[in-house]
Amino acid sequence: MLRVAIVGSTGYTGFELTRLLVGHPEVEISILTSRQYAGDPISEVFPSLRGRIESRLRTPSVEEVAEEADFIFIAVPHKTAMEVVPGFHQRGRRVIDLSADFRFRDPHVYEKHYQPHTCPELLEDAVYGLPELYRDRIKGAQIVGNPGCYPIGALLPLLPLIKREVIKHGGIIIDSKSGVSGAGRELSLDTHFCEVNEGVKAYKVLEHRHCPEIEQELSGLAGHHVSVIFTPHLIPMSRGILTTIYCDLAQEEGTETVLKWVEDFYREEPFVRVCPLGKFPNTLDVRGSNFCDIGLKVDHQGGKLIAISAIDNLMRGASGQAIQNMNIMCAFPEKMGLEVPNLYP
Amino acid sequence: MLRVAIVGSTGYTGFELTRLLVGHPEVEISILTSRQYAGDPISEVFPSLRGRIESRLRTPSVEEVAEEADFIFIAVPHKTAMEVVPGFHQRGRRVIDLSADFRFRDPHVYEKHYQPHTCPELLEDAVYGLPELYRDRIKGAQIVGNPGCYPIGALLPLLPLIKREVIKHGGIIIDSKSGVSGAGRELSLDTHFCEVNEGVKAYKVLEHRHCPEIEQELSGLAGHHVSVIFTPHLIPMSRGILTTIYCDLAQEEGTETVLKWVEDFYREEPFVRVCPLGKFPNTLDVRGSNFCDIGLKVDHQGGKLIAISAIDNLMRGASGQAIQNMNIMCAFPEKMGLEVPNLYP
């Protein structure tokens, strides 16, 4: 059994890791940390866990965590993450960080959008945790920077389109619609029920930090810098991100052809589903699952391609993705612990 | 592997059975029936199932179903259920009926609230599928009448209170608040998004058919006829029933004492959780799970006991309960296939 620690287990992604790992046949949860609720049983913080796990929340030192756990998930906010990761790394513990701290290869990009990086030397070895792109490197990684929720929803449809040179690299527009859990469990007016319910809005227009993350990966694929326009929207639901992508075809192609290429590209992938012709994803169909559903259609008149993806932001967009990465890193079956039934309706 | 048929698999309870049985280690889904969608893959009707099950929906005869399946779930509306159950029964197939047709021991009670019963002779052998009450009889049952969603939420808190003679049998008031999936997938103004969203209402006041079902079981426990007042309410959410019960203490007791009795009563039960002193259930904490959470408090002034339960109406209130019953009938581990992680938030 792999002894696992979850550092920061009382946010939504920490909870989601706990919820899933409780049922993972190869994992034993050995440490759940929380500053805010230290000493409480996690099932008191999250009564939905009662009868499934009874551990108490702790605030152990880096040493203690490294002692008691073989594998560590970091589910604390960025900045706090890079404060603890080096300690685990030095002690030979493998780490998946769900914050932004190890997603960027170039520390300058990170520092432009976040803050000074306190261990830039580790970035070189950290692997961006998108299996469809980096499965082989993830296998041997010591540190995985788990992708942001929006980037996953944006990258999965674009990956085969860029790789196969179906689309132009300029003018890509990404319009995302997210549920509220993406904003975390901290309190703010933006997540107050009455301020969210029955409303939609765009936020951080042209300044969301997931944009450079998307651009990093697209640029890597394209072999030169790719800029995108990215607009996140908040909608009144708890889970899910729908991403609508507008791009220009490199040359004329029909919907069926492009659809087939995308299907072929993802044929062996356990957690990507391509919608049949004329069908498009709905976040309700991926809720509680690790699937990314993708649909697309070509506009003949304008040469535009519209690609749409749906993910559960806490599953594929965070903790489910992290567990898939752990499975890869530990040579467990990739779907282990993730074949939970979607919750619909 | 138990070959299972789901008759009526495109309503919400049929879907829920499918969703769960796909992952049940001892079950093979051999037939999914649907009149409306016959010929379609179930994953087209419910895209959330894509990649998990690819069967086509069929309209087989009773003979064919009995031929290809060892065990049959009936998830069609009442009246239609009793039309098909005798055929399966004669052919030696064990049946769990999720409609109301086999819940009543006395056909007159059924007929007063529903319609003429076309196979009253089977009622005698049918077992009411509440394991906490009838586990032993369920083991050997040929026909299980799976309880209604409201009755489960009402009965589980009342059971230990009546058994232990904590409360009086008169004046019990049951005030339930249900999500919309309880009304099924059929179209009606009552389930139109805009008519439900941002509103609460009581419905079928003093005339809901789950009331005689609750009374049947309480009367059985009490040894004489027990009447209750039951008011269902519809609230703007998809899943969940919260039931608030008001009753009179038979003699003065403190909250802690009563709580302890209830805890003791359910100590061995895999799917009942009793909330600690001062805590009360929230449907969000049981969403997607088979748990029934129960909390209670005594009002010293008035001698009243308030007991509150939360269930997921499609899980404990229907399909999860049915699978628990199947496990019991087939001597599978009782929690098999039901240890799915709750979905929160």
Place this chain on the structure above:
Amino acid sequence: MLRVAIVGSTGYTGFELTRLLVGHPEVEISILTSRQYAGDPISEVFPSLRGRIESRLRTPSVEEVAEEADFIFIAVPHKTAMEVVPGFHQRGRRVIDLSADFRFRDPHVYEKHYQPHTCPELLEDAVYGLPELYRDRIKGAQIVGNPGCYPIGALLPLLPLIKREVIKHGGIIIDSKSGVSGAGRELSLDTHFCEVNEGVKAYKVLEHRHCPEIEQELSGLAGHHVSVIFTPHLIPMSRGILTTIYCDLAQEEGTETVLKWVEDFYREEPFVRVCPLGKFPNTLDVRGSNFCDIGLKVDHQGGKLIAISAIDNLMRGASGQAIQNMNIMCAFPEKMGLEVPNLYP
């Protein structure tokens, strides 16, 4: 034009007062106070007000408020309210307080459930702002204690039943279901979108402070102390309270008879609507209006009467009620400024 101040205008009830008073033909809003947002235009805090009112939020002294306003609404939390009301009162300003500070006639009851009262001498003259009970006294009142949201929903159905001696005074059970705006605009986990959405729960079971308020008024009507059992529930919607009341008939009566009595009782009331036989209220039908809708039904078997009311907690349950009271105090037409169209769906 009546110059009106709203003390505490950036909570939901303060906003609601502003929203409505902007369109009141006899009112000029002269001061909007806010500590948190002092200096900002109110339309920046609430963009929905842009183009309707452009005032800046201020933190004036009691003197300044009394100088610039003839009439004062207090929409700050209890305790803060009683700190400022005496100053306005001494300066001859009429006040409607939306907090609990002036709702109780007996300071001991207030102090038992809230905190020490700092101006108990004013309680004697303060009038409980329920026009259906105290219209005449409200006319001449200097201080009106505007009722709590739950008490209004509970009292309006009970009033005619108690007055006409239709029901017994013991064993009244009040089960209320409220939207989230009743909890105000302050941040707390209880109002975080993801913690509320798709869940229902009871809270403050047997210890909510609106219970003694309900009891005060029922006791006054009955001529002796009346106890009730009151359970508030939180449901996932922004506005509205549905209250389901269970009580015992004093003598046998049919639904039609009782319904007619209630209709007669409220015939002249501008803001009470009694549902026809067989119909029950829905909070969606009163959203954005000052109406209280009431429906009821008798259970012949048990001698129980079920009465149900629906209000918009920010309108009839707070600010709409307060404006109705102002209209009465100032001899304006009682419906003035309140004939706004309900928002459905």
Place this chain on the structure above:
Amino acid sequence: MLRVAIVGSTGYTGFELTRLLVGHPEVEISILTSRQYAGDPISEVFPSLRGRIESRLRTPSVEEVAEEADFIFIAVPHKTAMEVVPGFHQRGRRVIDLSADFRFRDPHVYEKHYQPHTCPELLEDAVYGLPELYRDRIKGAQIVGNPGCYPIGALLPLLPLIKREVIKHGGIIIDSKSGVSGAGRELSLDTHFCEVNEGVKAYKVLEHRHCPEIEQELSGLAGHHVSVIFTPHLIPMSRGILTTIYCDLAQEEGTETVLKWVEDFYREEPFVRVCPLGKFPNTLDVRGSNFCDIGLKVDHQGGKLIAISAIDNLMRGASGQAIQNMNIMCAFPEKMGLEVPNLYP
């Protein structure tokens, strides 16, 4: 008093017209028609109207309507609309049609996307009811084709940008997010609560009929054919449309400059509000009002302009817009009956 008929008053737009016109000082509602509910009081179909209007629903002939009403709103589906409009027109009655039947100047465009037009000769005189574009023509119009909900949200931000030649005419992308009431009150799985709640999806991708309507108006402004990409999305709320528009600047401009141009353009408009620099619209801020809120931002790197609008689809997107048009046609003050307070939260 203008005697007004609402033909088709039991859909959401018909209800909304009724709700608003009840309070319009210059209007008397003389006829409300409904096939489905003929004979019933409208307050029985919509209990929220009780106490505000007591008329019975009727199925009068065209003659009767024309006899009893001076002005007619058509709120029936397209096709049915063009069956009745000519009769009213011949009898000299002015008509506002909320369906698509009189929105297109070119019958071929209409027929391509809808069906054969049965009175194409009337299209020439019909005026597209967007006051910001056609106020003068609306004044004298006999028939107004009230714009679609999506087109209003798309056109209002684009109007000043095209008029002032700020943006290129090619490559405009319109990504809209709509509440469910836009789909009307008819029953369908797409509006079933459980199918909508907690999900987002795109629908009618590249084939929604509001696209040619948008193109007609943009082309008219541009002086040549303009194509757009338009994707509607359904989100779990009752009212509101947020429209995010991506277009290319014709030449480099800063956000402040463009914002100022748009502000200037709309300075005199009663129902357009331009958000200050750095602020963007939220549908919650326009709910229940006739406002269209607009915000925008320039991306310097890519030369893109992002413009965002929010409307209430039943108000500015349908019935509120229709009443504004009636006010213009009848020389009433343009805001009359529309200065209702927004409903927030």
